[in-house]
Amino acid sequence: MGRKTKTLAKTERQTKLKKVSSAEPSHQIIQFGKIWPYAPAPESTKIVNIQPRYELFINGKFVPPRSGQYFDVINPANEQKLCEVAEAGEADVDAAVRAARQAYEKIWRKMPGKERAKYIFRIARILQERSREFAVLETINNGKPIRETRDFDVPMSAAHFFYYAGWADKLNYLIPGREVAPLGVAGQVIPWNFPLLMAAWKIAPALAAGNTVVLKPAETTPLTALLLAEVIQQAELPPGVVNIVTGAGATGALLVSHPDVDKVAFTGSTAVGKKILRAIAGTGKKATMELGGKAANIVFEDAPLDQAVEGIVNGIYFNQGHVCCAGSRLLVQESVAEIVLRKLMRRMETLIVGDPLDKNTDIGAINSRMQLKKIQELTQVGLQEGAQIYQKRCELPSKGFWYPPTFFTNVAQSSRIVREEIFGPVLTIQTFRTPEEAIEKANNIAYGLSAGVWTEKGSKILKMASQLQAGVVWANTYNKFDPSSPFGGYKESGFGREGGRQGLLDYVKIL
Amino acid sequence: MEEVVRLGVQKTRKLYIGGSFNRSESGRSRPVYQAGGKKFLANVCLASRKDLRDAVQAARKALTAWRAKTAYNRGQILYRMAEMMESRRSELETELAQATGMKENEAREETSMAIDRVIYYAGWCDKIVQVVGNANPVAAPYFNFTIPEPVGVVGVVCPNENPLLSFISLVIPIVAGGNSTVCLASEKYPTVAVCLAEIFATSDLPGGVINILTGNRSELLGPMASHMDVNALALAGISLEEEKEAQMAAAENVKRVRVYRENKSTPWTSLAWENIDVIADYMELKTVWHPIGS
Numbered sequence: 089m090g091r092k093t094k095t096l097a098k099t100e101r102q103t104k105l106k107k108v109s110s111a112e113p114s115h116q117i118i119q120f121g122k123i124w125p126y127a128p129a130p131e132s133t134k135i136v137n138i139q140p141r142y143e144l145f146i147n148g149k150f151v152p153p154r155s156g157q158y159f160d161v162i163n164p165a166n167e168q169k170l171c172e173v174a175e176a177g178e179a180d181v182d183a184a185v186r187a188a189r190q191a192y193e194k195i196w197r198k199m200p201g202k203e204r205a206k207y208i209f210r211i212a213r214i215l216q217e218r219s220r221e222f223a224v225l226e227t228i229n230n231g232k233p234i235r236e237t238r239d240f241d242v243p244m245s246a247a248h249f250f251y252y253a254g255w256a257d258k259l260n261y262l263i264p265g266r267e268v269a270p271l272g273v274a275g276q277v278i279p280w281n282f283p284l285l286m287a288a289w290k291i292a293p294a295l296a297a298g299n300t301v302v303l304k305p306a307e308t309t310p311l312t313a314l315l316l317a318e319v320i321q322q323a324e325l326p327p328g329v330v331n332i333v334t335g336a337g338a339t340g341a342l343l344v345s346h347p348d349v350d351k352v353a354f355t356g357s358t359a360v361g362k363k364i365l366r367a368i369a370g371t372g373k374k375a376t377m378e379l380g381g382k383a384a385n386i387v388f389e390d391a392p393l394d395q396a397v398e399g400i401v402n403g404i405y406f407n408q409g410h411v412c413c414a415g416s417r418l419l420v421q422e423s424v425a426e427i428v429l430r431k432l433m434r435r436m437e438t439l440i441v442g443d444p445l446d447k448n449t450d451i452g453a454i455n456s457r458m459q460l461k462k463i464q465e466l467t468q469v470g471l472q473e474g475a476q477i478y479q480k481r482c483e484l485p486s487k488g489f490w491y492p493p494t495f496f497t498n499v500a501q502s503s504r505i506v507r508e509e510i511f512g513p514v515l516t517i518q519t520f521r522t523p524e525e526a527i528e529k530a531n532n533i534a535y536g537l538s539a540g541v542w543t544e545k546g547s548k549i550l551k552m553a554s555q556l557q558a559g560v561v562w563a564n565t566y567n568k569f570d571p572s573s574p575f576g577g578y579k580e581s582g583f584g585r586e587g588g589r590q591g592l593l594d595y596v597k598i599l
Numbered sequence: 600m601e602e603v604v605r606l607g608v609q610k611t612r613k614l615y616i617g618g619s620f621n622r623s624e625s626g627r628s629r630p631v632y633q634a635g636g637k638k639f640l641a642n643v644c645l646a647s648r649k650d651l652r653d654a655v656q657a658a659r660k661a662l663t664a665w666r667a668k669t670a671y672n673r674g675q676i677l678y679r680m681a682e683m684m685e686s687r688r689s690e691l692e693t694e695l696a697q698a699t700g701m702k703e704n705e706a707r708e709e710t711s712m713a714i715d716r717v718i719y720y721a722g723w724c725d726k727i728v729q730v731v732g733n734a735n736p737v738a739a740p741y742f743n744f745t746i747p748e749p750v751g752v753v754g755v756v757c758p759n760e761n762p763l764l765s766f767i768s769l770v771i772p773i774v775a776g777g778n779s780t781v782c783l784a785s786e787k788y789p790t791v792a793v794c795l796a797e798i799f800a801t802s803d804l805p806g807g808v809i810n811i812l813t814g815n816r817s818e819l820l821g822p823m824a825s826h827m828d829v830n831a832l833a834l835a836g837i838s839l840e841e842e843k844e845a846q847m848a849a850a851e852n853v854k855r856v857r858v859y860r861e862n863k864s865t866p867w868t869s870l871a872w873e874n875i876d877v878i879a880d881y882m883e884l885k886t887v888w889h890p891i892g893s
Contacts, residue, residue: 247738264730266874358853365850370843377853534852546889553887564890570737574745574886579830580853588735590745590884598876 126440129447131234136225142173142310144180144334145317147187148327154179159336161310164231165444165453165488173310176333181302181342184331188273188300189348191328197270197298201257208253208295210323215246215288218319222312226284227444229311231453231489232407234445244569245288248587251571252292255592259297262589268596270298271374272350277340277364278313279356280306280455281410281511287313289586290353291330292571297595299351300329304343307336308456344368351595354378355412358509358535358580376584376594378412378576380509381537384530385415385566386552388523389423391542395564397431400515403540403566405439405493408454409513412581413538415566417506418495419526422519429497429517436480436493443485451513454489463491463512470496470505475516501529509535523552531557536578540566559585612641612789614650614813615796617657618806623814624649631790634700643789646814648822651781654810655828658752658779661807666749666777670725676803677721677775683802684714690794695763698788712868713767719873720775727776731879735886742889747882749777750855751830754823756816758836761867762788766795768867769833769859770809772877778831779808781823785836789813816841824848824856831855831881855881 141158143150155177161170176184196204215222222245223237232241259268274294278286283305294301305313317332333339337360344352345367354364355378368375385403387396403415420428444452454460471477475496484490495515499506506516520526530539539558541549549563559577562568569575574588584594613620622628625647633640644650665673684691688710695706732746753773757766762785773780784792796811812819820841824832825848832854834845842858849856857880865871 263875362850362853365853366847369846369850370839372858379853549889550887553885553889559883559885561885561887563888565741565888568737568739568741568888570735570739570743572735573737573743573888574735574884576884578883578885582853583855585884588745588886589733 126448128443130443131224131227131445131447133224133228133445135221136228138171138225138228138311140171142171142314142334144174144176144184145314145330145332146180146184147331148321148325150317153177154183159307161229161308163228163488164308164455165485167487167489170229170311173314173334175335176304176339176342178342181333181339181346184302184333185273185275185343185346185348187328187331188302191326192270192273192300195326196295196300196329201259201298204295204298205253205256207323207325208249208256208292211319211325212246212249212253214319214322215242215249219243219246222284222315224445225315226312227452230280230283230309231444231455233449233452234447235449236407241282241285244571245285248285248288248292248571252296252592255293256296256298259596262592262596263598267599268297269599271595271597272299273348274299274301274351274353274595275343275346275349276301276303276353277344277356278303278305280309281407281412283309284312284316286355287316290355293586293592293595294351294353295329297592299595302331302333302343302349304333304335304340307334310334341367347371349373352376353584358582361582374594376576376586377582378584378586379580379582380535381412381414381577381581382417382507382509382533382535383413383415383538383540383558384417384419384526384556385540386526386530386542387418387420387424387428388541388543388548389421390544391424392544392564393424393428393431396542397428397435399540399542399564399566400428400432401435401439404515405451405513406567408451408491410455410459410511411567413560413567413575415538415540416510416515417530418515418517419520419529420517421526422521425519432495433478439480439493441480441482441484441490441492451493454491454512457489459511460489460491463510463514466505466508466510467494467514470499470503473499473503473505475499475503475505501532507533523548527552527555534580537576537581538562610641612643612793612813614644614646614654615793615800615809615811616650616654617660617810618800620796620800623647624653631698633697640697641790643793643813646812646819648818650812650814651819651822652826654781654812655752655826657807657810658781659828661805662749662752662779665774665779665805665808670728673775673777674721674724677717677724677771680799680802680804681714681717681721683798684710684717687798688714690798691763691791694791694794698790699762709761709764709868713763716764716767716873717771720771720878723772723875723878724775727875727878727882730875731882732884737888740891742891743886745884745886747776747879748885750881750883751778752828753778753780753831753833753881754826754829755780755782755833756820756823756835756837757782757785757792758861759785759787760836760861762791763795765835765861765867766792768872769835769877773833773881774808776878776882778881781810781829782812783816783819783823784811784813786816820845821848824854825851827852829854831857833857833859833877833881835859835861
């Protein structure tokens, strides 16, 4: 591995990109955005009623934490406190797991699949009915643009419930000729980048298979999960089938290592994933790990270049780059590197960074001060390593956490910014000459979650797809998701799948 | 003239790494005795950590060509392995009986089951993708499909029970899926696996796809579990403490770890071991979004 990296680094120097020239002369492009700037189009927040304090959702009720502790939740776009949320301690986690166990043994596992299905369908429908409320709340709590929560997070969450609802009474079709049974109580820990969607990805298959759930949302973004708890009440889901305990890493650790949890499902960083794996070693608990990524987005010279540039932008700047499958490494064929870069810079100038609640906004706030610091630190490392930085010229709001769309050229395969997940709007750009070199560079990394391939040649797409070590390969597109399509990683990006028939398999045992 | 009694020729039992038979680089061996514990059977190599690393390297090297073979071809090769086992079954039976002390007819039966099990898995090679994978009806203009791929290099720890059948039940489905393996033979009855290695070496199985080490689990499980170029582990016949230690070490590169425990309802002789489960345990699922358009 070490030697290989060095050889690549050498090639890199030889094929180094020519100095990045600035955007094309302005007389060639009419920038309408500068002639007629976008008027503000803020989404109203009236629909959302944020309570001053949120409790834990255990056994169908909102209950104050036995720990007596609460923590503040803020809006990352302006750093204002939104509310305080209960911090679940050991007794609280234990109560939630006990409620889940009781609901599992007494109600949920025994209920005919047909009936379970109808509950899950109900949740899907109520989510659709209250979609605007969810979208606005998610944007306020997470900092991501309202356009994304409205068009992606919320509808996709509802779609996941809808998809898995239909599986609940068809489990005998899951594996030909085999019977399956639920695992029991699932302890689920989810991240802050897609708070509601990750809750849906976790809860929907678990319930369809007949498991009950204790879910721990991320510390900075618990609000949509708690609103989902209200939906669950409206759907009249039997108490204890879904429990939601809020808190930080310590609460998550209590949950996954609780002796009565049969299944651990985690989405988050690879470092925390490894900690969880060590914590549950030897316990016989089943695990699904959806961890970090550092995906290669590979652009060939025969790609539809304008479409590819859209894909590059969507790949890395979607959701402020807070995406585990983000296309954070652009590999562009040398012959088109200059033109792709020029097009990319031009496109970046049109990105609107700012108020997440504005319907025109493309890029919202970084989710937390901690994450912003991490992005800043790693970009500093990039500069120290001699990489050349390009950032979109834009004004950033004075309050809140912000980082402009950024890319680095003059990086080597051994650069830290190429090897480590930044989880922010920061792209690294490398070039390649042959498909083999692209494969080598794409795979020479500890992660293996996703990859993108851009070419008009279908046979090349399939050849690349078969050789890329990645759980998801997008061809001439990026960051596409669907409840019927399994998602998950190779190598240190984790194991297990979410979505599709295979996602359900991770919530059953085969009899 | 006095009749001379012919002296039998004893066979050196070696490690099987990258298709060749080597002694341990450490020069270590240990004597194993026939069942009953008195009569010397063989000096068996005690593989070292270096031997393990060599075996992983050999497995990694063999992986590329093995997984690239057509599924049909892999099936043919597995079938050929069964053919060679059948033609040399008397060796297997003798080894089994000598090592474990099982009766002749029991050894014969275990050997028959082992051969049949290889045939069973030979037939799976070109069907796995169809049963584990599928197309996904996404709500967008993409042909979306999920297919299984081999996970890579798999470390296998074999138990002492039914040393022939358990080895086959774990290793064959794993290689049927296109993986390569580093196998730690039954600690108690290592000669059976060595015999298998000699049979596989004369089949069409490419060197390095199945590497077989003999030695102490206490020395080799840890390094196997922490080896950064091993992608997954299949563990059988290990204690709960060993399971925990292996999983702790395996976390470092997020290995896929499965622990197989035989129980009363599923002894290694049970047909319950003939299914797609172990194959599927060592497959990664890849989802591809291919555009539909003009």
